[in-house]
Amino acid sequence: MLSDPVTPRFGANYVPSAGWFYSWLDYDGAAVRRDFADLAGLGLDHVRVFPVWPWIQPNRAIIRERAIEDLLDTVDAAAEHGLTVAVDLIQGHLSSFDFLPSWVLTWHKTSLFEDSTVRDGLTRYVDTVARAVAAKPNVFAITLGNEVNNLWPDSATSFESSTGWARELLTTVKKAAPGVLALHSVFDDVWYKADHPFHPADVVDLGDLSTVHSWVFNGVSQVDGPLGPATLSHADYLIELAVATSLDPTRPVWLQEIGVPGPDIPVELQGEFTRRTVGLVLANPALWGVTWWSSHDVDRRLLDFPDREYDLGLFTVDHQRKPAAQALADLIAEVRAHGIQHPQATSLTAPVNLRTEPHRRPEVAPGSEFHLRWVAARADGPVRIALPD
Template sequence: MPLSHPIRFGANYVPSAGWFHSWLDLSPDAVRRDFADLAGIGLDHVRIFPIWPWLQPNRGLIRRRGVDDLLTVIDIAAEFGLSVAVDLLQGHLSSFDFLPSWVLTWHRRSLFTDPDVRAGLAAYAAAVAGAVAGRGNVFAVTLGNEVNNLYPANPTTPEASTRWAAELIDVVRAAAPGLLSLHSLYDATWYDPAHPFHPADNVDLGDLTTVHSWVFNGVSAVDGPLGPATVTHADYLVELAAATSLDPARPVWLQEVGAPRPDVPEADAPAFVRATLEAVTANPALWGVTWWCSHDLDRSLADFPDREYDLGLFTVGHRAKPAAAELASAIEECRRAARTAARRPALLCDVDLRTEPERRAEVAPGSAFHTEWVRLRQAGPLAIVTTGRADDAGHLSARGIDAVLTQA
C-alpha cells in the first residue's frame, strides 16, 4: 500500500439496540440510525460480526435468512458511504463465546483440529465469503474475531493452528478473490511464550497483518492512562508486526483499539484518543484504524465485564461522546495532512518473534526491551528491527529506517 494512500478510519460495529443479539430479529431502521452516527463523524468503514451458530446451526445447514440479513446490513452501510469488512467466525465477542451445538456437549470436538468441524467451517466460509463478495462496498473478510480466544476450550497446537488458518484463508480467497482475506488474533500471540498461535501466523497468513491494541493487558499499569507506554501501545504492536514480517512493505491494520475503563477513565478518553492516534498514524506501515466500538452496550444486558458497557463512541441513545468528537477531529486533520515517507531510527531487538516465539515475554509490556523502546519513542517515531535484518540495507530502506540504535 503506497504511503500516499490515505489511512482508513472506521469502527467495529456494535449495534446500539440489543447488542449482537439484534441479528436474531434484524431491524434495518435501527441499523440505519447507527450507521448515520458513524458516517456523521467521518468514518469510512465498519467491521461487522454475523454470529456463526445463527448462520450455521448445523454442520450441514447454512441459513439463507441469516445470509440475507448480513447482505441487508452491508447494503445499508453503502447507503451511508461506508465500506465493510466482514468477520466470519464469532466465535468470541466481549467475553462471550458463540459456538454451535455441533461442536459442544455430546458433539464436543476442537474446531481447530477435528476434520469434520474443519470441513463444516470451510463450507460456511465459502458460502458467506462468496455471498458478500457480490457487494461492491465489501473490502475484506476476516476469519473471525480473535479466534485464539477460543483456545483452550478448543485444544490445538501451533502446527494445527497454522494449518487451520491457512486452509480457511485459501477457502476465502477462492470464494471471494477480489477481497482482502485476513487472520485476526489478540495479543497473546505477541506476548505469551506458551500460546499456540504464533506471531508468524499474523504476518504470513492473509493479505495484510491485523493487530488489536488493548491497554488492559497490563500496559496501562506501567505508567497510567496517558503515560507514554499506554498511548504508544498501538504503535508498538504495529512495529512488532512490521519487524516480524518477511515483507518490509506489508501493511498493518490496527483492527481494534479502544479506551477501556477503568484503565482509561472517562475524563481521559479524549486525550487518550488523540495521543494514541498521533503516535500510530505516524507509522508508515499503518493501513487503517478501526475503533472499538461504535456504540455502548445497554446496561440492561447482564453478565458482561464492566468495561464492555462503555466502550462506544456513541451512547445507546445515539449521543456522541467526547471520544467520538476527538476521533472526528483527528480524522479530519489526518486526511488534510500529506502522508510523507519520513525517515526514523529503529531500536535493535535480539528477539526474532518469527523464529523464537518462546521468547515472546522478552518483548511484552514492562519488559526491558519495551521499556527502552517507550523511553526512546518519546523523542519521535521509532521502528523496531531484529538482529537478523539490522544489516539488510534493502529492508531498512523499505521501512524508512535510517539508523539502528542499541539498548542502553
C-alpha cells in the first residue's frame, strides 16, 4: 500500500565561494547574494549557515555586534532569494578545522562540556545569537553547532556530561527563540563507536527533530565501492537507525549533511551517486529534508585542508554548476511535479538496543553482519529497523 505524496525540504549547507568561512572576517554581502542566487536557481528552499563562535565571542565578556549584524544580513540575503535559514551556533568544527575562542584554550584550557565557566559563556553566546536571528521571519531552525562531538577528544566528557550540556543549551535556545526549531547535531560516531561519549539516544530525544550526517568515507564505501548498495543506502540506513531508536515513531529525521567526497565518489560518478542515494531516502516517510554539503567548493588557493574538502560544492568557486547540482535540481523538479510515494516496508530486528547497550554500537556499524543483512534486504524495498526489547 502506498501513502499520500509528500514533499520534503531541499537545501544546502552554505560554504561561501569567496574565502570559505574566513569571509566572516571581511564580510561581503554582495558575494553572499551571488552565492544564494546559485542555490535558488537549483530550486532549493533553505540554507544552513555557520557563524564562527570565536569571531563573535572572542572574550567571554564580549559579543561582537558587528559580527551579528553580518549574520543578520546573510539571513536577509537568503530571504531575498526565497530561502529560509537554519543557523548553527557553536563552530566549533568546520571542514576538519576546530575553532574555539582563546578563553577556553592555552592556560584556560578546560572541557567545553564539563566546565561551568565555559558553560556560562556559551549560554550567553547562544542566548544572544538565538534572540537576534529568531527576529527574522525566514529563520526556521537553530542547531547548537556543527558536529559538536568532534570536539570531545580535547574536551573531556561522558554520557551524563554531553547529554546535560546539550539539554541545557537547547533550553536556552527555546527560551530565546520559542517559534524556531531547536536542534542538536552530531556526526555518526554516535551510532557506531563503542566508547564514544555521546549517546545515540541524544539524537532522537533532544531537540525538536532528529538530524543525521551521512558520509561514506566512514568506511561504508570500502564495503562495496562508490555505487554499491551499501554506499548508496547509507543515508537511508542512518535515518532508519534514528527512527528505531526514537521513542516517538513519528519523529521526523533531517538528513542534515550528505555529499560526494573524493576519492570515495569519483567525479564521473557524482551525479549518479546523487540521483540514486537521494532517491532512496526520498522513499522514507520519516525524512524531513535533505541538505547538501556543500553549496560551493573551497578555493584551492587556501592551504592545509584535507584534499576531499576542496571539491564538495554543488558549485565551483566561480559559480559553475557541477554534476551533483544538476542531479539534485532534476530530483527537486521531479518531486515537486509528481510528489513522493512511500512503498510498504519490511522489518529487520537489530542485534542490539542502542538505547540501553550503546557499548555494542559496532554491531550495527558499516560492514557489520547486521548492516550487510539490512543492505541485502533493502535491495528489495524499504526496510524498517526494530530494536530488541
